[in-house]
Amino acid sequence: MTTVAYTLSDSRVMLRRNLKHQLRYPSMTLMLVGIPIVFLLLFVYVFGGQLGAGLGAHDGRAAYLDYVVPGVLLIAVASAVQGTSIMVAMDMTGGIIDRFRTMAIARAAVLTGHVLGSLIQTLAGIAVLIGVAFALGFHSSAGPLEWFAAIGILALFSFALIWLAVALGLAAKSVETASNTPMILSLLPFLGSGFVPTATMPAGLRQFAEYQPFTPVADTVRGLLTHAAIGDHAIASIAWSIGLAVVAYLWATRLYNRRRAAEPK
Amino acid sequence: MTGQTSAPGIVTRDVCKSFGSHLVLDKVSLTADEGRILALLGPNGAGKTTMVRILSTLISADSGSMQIAGHDVVTDPDGVRALIGVTGQFSAVDNLLTGAENLRLMADLRHFGREAGRRRMTELLERFDLTDAADKPLSTYSGGMRRRLDLAMTLVGEPRVIFLDEPTAGLDPRSRLTMWEIVRQLASAGVTILLTTQYLDEADELADRIAVLDQGRIVADGTPAELKSRIPGGHVRLHFAGPELLCSAAALLPAAAPDQDQLVLQVPADGTVDSLRELLGELHEAHIAVERLSIHTPDLDDVFLAVTGSHVTGRLDEDPTLQGVAQR
Numbered sequence: 291m292t293t294v295a296y297t298l299s300d301s302r303v304m305l306r307r308n309l310k311h312q313l314r315y316p317s318m319t320l321m322l323v324g325i326p327i328v329f330l331l332l333f334v335y336v337f338g339g340q341l342g343a344g345l346g347a348h349d350g351r352a353a354y355l356d357y358v359v360p361g362v363l364l365i366a367v368a369s370a371v372q373g374t375s376i377m378v379a380m381d382m383t384g385g386i387i388d389r390f391r392t393m394a395i396a397r398a399a400v401l402t403g404h405v406l407g408s409l410i411q412t413l414a415g416i417a418v419l420i421g422v423a424f425a426l427g428f429h430s431s432a433g434p435l436e437w438f439a440a441i442g443i444l445a446l447f448s449f450a451l452i453w454l455a456v457a458l459g460l461a462a463k464s465v466e467t468a469s470n471t472p473m474i475l476s477l478l479p480f481l482g483s484g485f486v487p488t489a490t491m492p493a494g495l496r497q498f499a500e501y502q503p504f505t506p507v508a509d510t511v512r513g514l515l516t517h518a519a520i521g522d523h524a525i526a527s528i529a530w531s532i533g534l535a536v537v538a539y540l541w542a543t544r545l546y547n548r549r550r551a552a553e554p555k
Numbered sequence: 556m557t558g559q560t561s562a563p564g565i566v567t568r569d570v571c572k573s574f575g576s577h578l579v580l581d582k583v584s585l586t587a588d589e590g591r592i593l594a595l596l597g598p599n600g601a602g603k604t605t606m607v608r609i610l611s612t613l614i615s616a617d618s619g620s621m622q623i624a625g626h627d628v629v630t631d632p633d634g635v636r637a638l639i640g641v642t643g644q645f646s647a648v649d650n651l652l653t654g655a656e657n658l659r660l661m662a663d664l665r666h667f668g669r670e671a672g673r674r675r676m677t678e679l680l681e682r683f684d685l686t687d688a689a690d691k692p693l694s695t696y697s698g699g700m701r702r703r704l705d706l707a708m709t710l711v712g713e714p715r716v717i718f719l720d721e722p723t724a725g726l727d728p729r730s731r732l733t734m735w736e737i738v739r740q741l742a743s744a745g746v747t748i749l750l751t752t753q754y755l756d757e758a759d760e761l762a763d764r765i766a767v768l769d770q771g772r773i774v775a776d777g778t779p780a781e782l783k784s785r786i787p788g789g790h791v792r793l794h795f796a797g798p799e800l801l802c803s804a805a806a807l808l809p810a811a812a813p814d815q816d817q818l819v820l821q822v823p824a825d826g827t828v829d830s831l832r833e834l835l836g837e838l839h840e841a842h843i844a845v846e847r848l849s850i851h852t853p854d855l856d857d858v859f860l861a862v863t864g865s866h867v868t869g870r871l872d873e874d875p876t877l878q879g880v881a882q883r
Contacts, residue, residue, distance in 0.1 A: 310656070
């Protein structure tokens with residue numbers, strides 16, 4: 291086998307290991323999928339009537355459901371990557387990583403396994419959430435092409451956040467820290483166009499909301515699913531995702547390789 | 556060594572390592588011939604684990620040269636990794652997988668084919684008495700079972716050099732004997748083994764060569780027989796009810812050293828039942844009543860006393876008999 295074949299084979303083995311972990315740790319997997327569903331129900335049925343009226347539609351709650359789905363999808367992504375961070379930190383505090391390091395394994399395989407495993411988990415969570423949204427009466431005008439594009443944008447953004455979560459998991463000194471730091475990501479859909487239009491926010495917050503990465507992603511997905519205007523949000527989403535992914539990847543691999551020099555306990 | 560010398564399994568020369576300003580390893584030179592067991596004996600904090608971590612490519616040394624089965628640890632770490640197996644004192648198993656899945660993971664990462672991997676897995680499960688527990692999650696495993704699985708995982712790739720970092724720490728006596736048996740079998744199959752331990756009896760039992768590590772320096776290096784010839788033998792301490800009894804016992808046993816303050820007589824003895832029976836018989840015939848006795852066999856601290864002239868620095872034994880040894 292060539293080096294490339296070894297890397298692929300090792301990454302596949304690590305991916306299988308991570309998928310098994312998700313199945314063996316169902317409480318966390320279910321919680322990460324459950325949180326966005328709770329948010330969806332909360333925002334549609336508790337706040338939806340009032341917030342929908344603000345959108346100026348005549349059936350406020352139904353209009354708000356259509357508006358809020360992209361925001362909750364981003365909550366689902368942020369929630370899933372919190373799991374990534376926990377899983378990576380758990381891995382790093384256990385002895386098995388040291389065993390991997392003493393074996394002739396493709397260097398990238400351990401992290402690649404985490405990233406691909408999390409991506410699959412995130413996309414599965416998104417699929418469940420979309421199913422729930424439809425069951426609640428979500429109305430989309432999107433054709434197959436628009437759906438494909440929307441999932442693609444979400445997958446790319448997830449990929450970037452997953453690498454960020456891997457880096458946060460590696461940087462964390464304990465599993466608790468790894469579980470807490472990524473929670474900030476779950477706040478960002480609120481401080482953007484995920485739940486209410488940014489135009490309704492006060493100055494200062496509005497500028498932040500308009501220039502943070504969750505906003506273009508939410509607007510792009512909303513535009514694709516409900517035929518709203520997208521403008522340059524799609525380009526901004528892709529640029530943010532690629533930029534974040536590259537920076538987080540470099541940070542994560544640097545942290546992973548630097549651990550080699552760490553002092554034993 | 557005479558005749559044909561085999562290729563050394565492990566050779567290190569002047570390995571140094573500091574963490575910050577703390578010198579952990581100071582010019583450590585070791586040699587383990589192929590198929591032999593080298594024991595690195597020392598107290599906690601002597602640098603044993605650091606040495607294993609350096610040799611197994613986990614951390615780098617500051618200076619010095621190291622070859623494992625002819626591969627340089629610094630310039631060819633992947634060559635080394637392909638040949639070695641490591642079992643540390645902290646279990647390196649995947650807790651969310653079953654025993655069989657853990658072994659399967661190792662076989663896959665060693666790029667065994669499906670069939671070869673399955674065969675190796677079955678063989679190791681059987682050899683380490685884990686067949687019944689193979690499909691159970693690790694949360695149901697005992698400490699001994701985890702350690703056996705850990706070692707089985709190390710052996711999946713059929714390593715030629717194995718590092719065992721305190722392989723019996725925390726194991727019950729029976730599991731300890733099982734582990735010793737496994738180590739012996741591996742060596743007789745031609746595997747070179749570096750094992751670290753705090754126990755003199757373990758090093759004596761297993762090793763062809765013992766290197767004593769103290770505060771990062773090798774203070775003694777030789778065969779177990781050579782090392783033991785430098786250690787004073789064991790002794791028996793006889794405790795008496797009064798000074799008259801102690802005096803008459805001291806008169807009866809001229810080789811013994813009396814301690815008037817503690818009413819204790821320290822008698823050199825090899826610890827065998829026969830010698831003990833003879834000693835007690837002699838006292839009985841002379842009508843000297845012994846209140847109680849304690850037997851002291853040589854341990855790591857005696858080795859340190861003999862080779863460095865001071866007690867173990869990392870982990871002081873609370874054994875009062877050692878004061879007696881020091882005064883002799």
